[in-house]
Ligand SMILES: *[C@@H]1O[C@H](CO)[C@@H](O)[C@H](O)[C@H]1NC(C)=O
């Protein structure tokens with residue numbers, strides 16, 4: 001008994017100490033002044049450490065973006081955004097290094113950079129996914145049919161994000177209306193799909209309500225999804241080692257109700273942790289006589305145990321209006337966190353202490 005108890009104590013000390021218990025601290029707020037930056041929907045870093053953002057410039061997603069009760073873009077939103085919506089920023093200062101993507105996108109959403117520095121983006125207005133080779137400004141892969149939502153293998157419906165393996169096999173979170181995950185070969189052939197629309201009634205690991213962000217933990221052969229409106233994140237077997245296991249539910253990464261709606265998740269491989277953006281509240285709120293400054297970013301270990309929260313909304317931020325972390329990523333050394341604030345058109349950089 002004693003031996004077992006001692007062992008367990010030592011083990012738990014070891015596990016706690018493997019994580020820093022001090023929340024990351026704010027380093028810089030990137031406003032990209034003068035570049036007409038709009039709602040920041042997606043962020044990721046490339047192998048050189050530069051930060052890429054996918055933003056909506058002068059075209060916030062609004063009640064007139066789509067036709068009433070429809071997933072089809074309104075006529076005015078069919079005119080592509082005239083500005084460069086993909087920006088490469090200096091990861092220290094946030095200053096713009098370069099940009100592209102003007103007169104092409106309608107509703108920017110997810111951005112992912114793979115191991116070969118290909119840049120993948122999703123457009124929920126075009127209902128499409130695009131891949132740009134490093135440094136290129138025209139896509140070398142285009143999936144889905146422009147402006148046409150659908151649920152078969154040729155169409156998406158407001159796809160939100162992509163996760164790419166080192167071999168080029170990739171996964172798509174599709175999306176606001178289909179609530180399914182698709183797996184593709186490196187040649188972009190559909191290999192599998194799972195997930196159906198589902199909410200409160202009959203919640204299972206295969207009923208999703210807006211899969212909003214998707215990551216791959218390749219060493220564990222897991223693909224994990226932020227099931228936004230069900231306020232949770234779930235992991236499935238990615239089937240990279242054994243394809244017959246593709247899509248088999250593995251574990252809950254963020255338990256339902258733990259951090260509110262889960263907008264973004266990111267695998268911080270260097271630090272062996274997952275960071276999640278949750279929405280407990282968009283502004284500070286009163287609880288009894290106490291004002292709560294809700295945190296927006298949460299660090300989990302790979303078992304799905306919450307370690308830390310940070311990036312609390314401050315009173316100063318609240319004065320500027322709502323604040324919503326829509327996506328997030330970490331530097332490849334695992335030491336910095338970049339949080340994309342959709343409502344305040346900013347990126348916050350935090351550093352591990
Ligand atoms: C979940 O994935 C881990 C890592 O790949 C694996 O060791 C474990 O057996 C899986 N569990 C289930 C229930 O599939």
Ligand SMILES: *[C@@H]1O[C@H](CO)[C@@H](O)[C@H](O)[C@H]1NC(C)=O
Nearest residue numbers: 239241242243244245246248
């Ligand atoms: C793949 O998984 C299936 C289902 O669990 C199993 O029957 C099969 O033996 C596995 N194949 C390999 C090569 O491990």
Ligand SMILES: *[C@@H]1O[C@H](CO)[C@@H](O)[C@H](O)[C@H]1NC(C)=O
Nearest residue numbers: 292293294295309310311312
């Ligand atoms: C951030 O929020 C968490 C949870 O409400 C709280 O424990 C923590 O003290 C807050 N941090 C700051 C700096 O207000």
